[in-house]
Amino acid sequence: MSNSKLMGLLLKNIATLGFIGYLPVAPGTFGSLFAFLIFILLKPAVFAHVIILFFIIPLGIITSHYAEKVLDEKDSKHIVIDEFCGYLLSVILLPLSISYALSAFFLFRFFDILKPFPIKKIDSIGGGKGIMADDLVAALYTNFVLQIWKLI
DSSP, X not given: OOHHHHXXXXXXXXXXXXXXXXXXXXXXXXXXXXXXXXXXXXXXXXXXXXXHHHHHHHHHHHHHHHHHHHHTSTTOTTOOHHHHHHHHHHTTTSOSOHHHHHHHHXXXXXXXXXXXXXXXXXXXXXXXXXXXXXXXXXXXXXXXXXXXXXXX
């Protein structure tokens, strides 16, 4: 196998989180669930969490853009790195507790599926930026709601 084919396979597997993107039911939810499990198990400090997001969001843009072309499907349901990154952003600066982590999971999935304004409009950007942007905005909505909840 050539280096370019190997690189292409690696990029596609990152975008689909391996087999997760090919699950027959709700691959996006399972992508978020994978991020939830990593968050709960690692409980990253704020600085580490920010560094992870700093690297994984651009990686998500690049790999989802590539995978969309390889899969020949606009915003393919197999691409789930956006849900993974979105969940990790949704819990930034929140307490490291199961209750906040679970609340973020359900709220993030709610906003990601419902796509309230302007998420639906952002989704139309296209390419890797569009694939990632709508989930990142859903994550910001989620985090905003939970930050308000934390203050109350």
